[in-house]
Amino acid sequence: MNETNHLKWKKKFFTIAIGQTVSLIGSSAVQFAMIWWMAIETDSPIMMSLAGLVAFLPQLILGPFAGVWIDRRKRKTVVIAADMFVGLVAAAFAIAFVIGRPPVWSVCLVLGIRAIGGVFHTPAIQALIPMLVPSQELMKANGWSQFMQSGAFMLGPVFGAFLFGAFSMPVILLTDLLGAMAACITVAVIKIREPEKSGTEYPNFRREFKEGIAVFRADPRLLHLLINAAVCMVFFLPLASLYPLMSSSYFKVNAFHAGIVEFLYAAGMMVSALVIGQLFQKTNRLRLARMGLLLLGIIILACGILPADYVFFWIFAGLCLLMGACGNVYGLPVMTYMQETVAPESLGRAFSLLGSVMSLAMPLGLLIAGPCAEKLGVAFWFLASGIAMVLVTAGMALYDKKAG
Template identity: 55%
Template sequence: MLKNASWKQKFFTIALGQTISLIGSSAVQFSLIWWMASKTESPMLLALAGLSAYVPQFFLGPFVGVWIDRLKRKQVIIIADLFTGMIALMFSVFFFIGEPPYWSVCIVLGVRAIGNIFQTPAIQSVTPMLVPHNELVRANSWNQFMQSGSLMLGPVVGAAMYAILPMPIILISDMAGAIIAATTVAITKIPELKPQLKDSYNFISELKDGISVFLQDKKLCIVTVAAAICMIFYMPISSFFPLMSSSYFHVTVWHASIVQFGYAGGMMLCSLLISLYGTIRNKLKTVHLGLLGLSITIFLCGILPQTEFAFWGFALLCTLMGASGNFYNIPYIAYMQETIPKEKQGRAFSIMNSLMSVTMPLGLIIAGPFAEVHGVSSWFFISGIVFIVITGMSFFLIRMQDKR
């Protein structure tokens, strides 16, 4: 009982600090983008601001796992948190002096993303060092619940702060959140792994070693490739929610906000239910069920009629879509944490996060022109079909592997 309480205390101490920091970072990012949008009204700058956070992940993401596996992960998390807060603090100085150039927001968001590139896989690889294997699903459910809530609450907090506080103070608040997150990690005792790597740095060979983690586990490789292909079609979907509400169903901004909250609420509800259940025996089968749920909900969104009544069906489907997303993601992360050697998890999670991050800009490049010509609902329809085909192929290949 004491051991059970011990890991929960450590896990929730870190998770609470990261949640507070995530709410603050989400609020600051919302405020920065809203400031730039209100000042410039430039779709091009907004697009660049959105893509800027993915550029560092594309170039650095696959390599940072080598450092995470070499260094003490506790120190990596602390430094990454403080680095992100420090960038916001330094940028606040420019607002005290005068109004910074609008394009500088893109640079700040890109530099801040460097901290997240280190922090996210480090947290993911620390979790199995704190949590018993049979509790990883529950722990990841709690984590997803808090993250979903943070991402839903962050813009609300950001809007409130933007209305009543000057921009420098908003940016300084991000440093406060980073200090809280770093402190919770600092006071928590985290086991450290003995270095398993060679003394000399050879990024190429060690990167190949991280890739080999996926190649050696054929089932993980199949699911990861299938998920990456699906994510190319899925990532633009949430960006199209407002367009579906305004251009397709012709409803108000209030209706559009219901869709966004429903989607986040579905993610939170799924996380809560999985945490109550606690155990998933066949994780990869559950991953496919989650992908199938995404397939069906996305496809149905694409065939709804253009009526206000049908909008409520769309809102319900988006809620189920959010739930299906976590039903796929939680067991997928837990499977990686259970099966990949701890000394290689930094590289494995960095490669996985980089692969999934690339799907966002790639998906937008494809989806934007397609939706412009054929309509946004057509993208939902096509994406649903692709999801069904890819999910079916992945499930079939996994079954073939099980029979060998």
């Protein structure tokens, strides 16, 4: 690759990535403000849980169908439309605040509607990256992208807290629209070579959904790893809801300490994104991803056996830094492998189907984790989750090794 082409793809990639990061900071800030407003208004764990569940449902229900549409349309158009949809939903909610005081349950409704945009946006942008980046640079580019996204997730709540204290809700909500417009402009100005479409006829969702499944069935190693990951996510994803309880109930520390835990988790994601992208470009993708799942299970298990003592809280915080890092050790190689091996015209369906399967793990896990943690303690769920993830991952690795 000559120097001119090298600079050309980098310019395109970073133009879009920076725009998406700005949009993500705005969306994360607005989401924080909406949830914080609902928490103040209701002080209800049930409403907070309902809000989280509603945000997951669109991916679960629409994901497979969204992938079919993404592969039938220009990815560039889908990304712009999805970004603007989310921004306009926030703007409409801002108008509702100007007109009068909306009911608290409307936050759940808005979170669910906004999530519809994400159902289309995430797989479309993942499928778009291979059209900009040379295949040998995909791991590095995904690392940069994840680094910026992790930074956005760190800055978003901080920005949201500042906005919540300084401005009214209508003003806060409009920042989402401004961020979406910035992201759309950066995508619109970049020329992208789209893959050839198989046809312009109305999509046959049943047939094309099966074609999406066939992508994974055609690659048994990838399929087995994703089954492994889906089972692990049933145990791992509920931990996000239990994190605050480890700080407040188990270690009995305050909100400042809980914030440190969240910060370190995101910092681990940021650092690992750069390291993996730069140093592991030639490593076996699926082997690295499985190692990430195994390490994640070991770290979670270690969290579960820590004594409930203030000194050990800081060990827990350090383990959370490693936990954030290991999430990327799994996620980045899988994304890169799919971008490298799946046909461009099927990438949208593949990523959407993957997102739907993983999103199913959250409600399933919560149904198990909630009663278990309530009865046996939150630390026990960390311990049980870690053991389950280690056993499942090790067992699947042995099965694949015997299968050859």
